[in-house]
Amino acid sequence: MRKFIIAEKTVCLLILMLLMSSLFAGEQALIASGHPFYPPVMWREGDKITGAAAEITEAVLKDLKTPCVVKYAGSWDQVQKEAMEGKVDLIVAIYKNDERMKYLDFSIPYIEDPVVIFVKKGKTFSFKVWEDLVGKKGVTGTGESYGESFDEFMNKKLSMERISNRDGFKKLLDGSADYMIAGKYPGSIQAKQEGILHELEILITPVTTQQFYMAISKKSKYTGLLPEINKKLKHYTLNGFTERVIFKHQLKHEGNNSF
Structure with a gap:
């Protein structure tokens, strides 16, 4: 009789475990990702994306009880x-433009990102307006966008090669490019890590200051979260959490040569 009771309990336990596993399988975690090299906002560490934007995203979704x-x-x-x-x-974290709005739904902006011009030391030139770049050889990162207006100007008026930042810096230093457009923070961090920051200068006037947004795929089942995400992002801005996280990751990468 005792063996029968134990066997019955074992069967019940197995059934319960199967039910729980199918329940968890149905509740699949939200999959997020980001730029593999854009510190301090986001970057790759092994099979994960980390950085300020990743930390803020995780905090928002934790508050919303979304794995x-x-x-x-x-x-x-x-x-x-x-x-x-x-x-x-x-x-x-991603810039907003018309093309991306076809397949992404955007949050409110939550991180500012100055976009600047890097040049080889001693090779500065006067830059006040975008037209000052016409006739010069430029490089910028593959897949990057700098806002609808500048993207259109760049594509129509500028001689621009899209390559990695590392190759862009090489072209600046060997004289085959006159300037490189990049985010001020990731560009400076990468140049410092490669030991070439002292060979470069940043022109005073930024090309533009862009805003980073979170964005959800229009094909995702999580698009309904956006109103709550926006509430959390506003709250994080007002209570200083966003600024503290960004500052923490900036400090983390000063002098860090791990990339």
């Missing part, structure tokens, strides 16, 4: 393609 995984999903172009196809639910 998430912030994973590395390839190059920046690949991340955007995965979001377009619905394989990535959320991009932790």
Whole structure:
């Protein structure tokens, strides 16, 4: 009799475990990703994306009781393609433009990002307006966007090669490019890590100051979270959490040569 009771309990336990496993399988975690090299906002660490935007995203979704995984999903172009196809639910930080609005729903802006011009030391030139770049050879990152207005100007008026930042810096230093457009923070951090920051200068006038947004794929089942995400982002801005997280990750990468 005792053996029968034990066997009955074992069967009940197995059934319960099967039910729980199917329940958890149905509640799949939100998949988030981001740029693999844009510190201090976001960057790759192994199979994950970390940084200020990743930390803020995780905090928002934790508050909303939504399980998430912030994973590395390839190059920046690949991340955007995965979001377009619905394989990535959320991009932790991205500029907003008309093309991206076709496949992404955007949050309110929550991080400012100055975009600047890097030049070889001693090769500065007068830059006040975008037209001052006409006739010069420029480089910028593959897959980057700097806002609808400048993107249109760049594509129509400028001689611009799209390559990695590392190759862009090489072209600046060997004289085959006159300038490089990049985010001030990731560009400076990468140049410092490669030991070439002292060979470069940043022109005083920024090209533009862009805003980073969170964005959810239109093919994701999580698009309904945006109103609550916006409330959390506003709250984090007002209570200083966003600023503290960004500052923490800036400090973390001063002198860090781990990339």
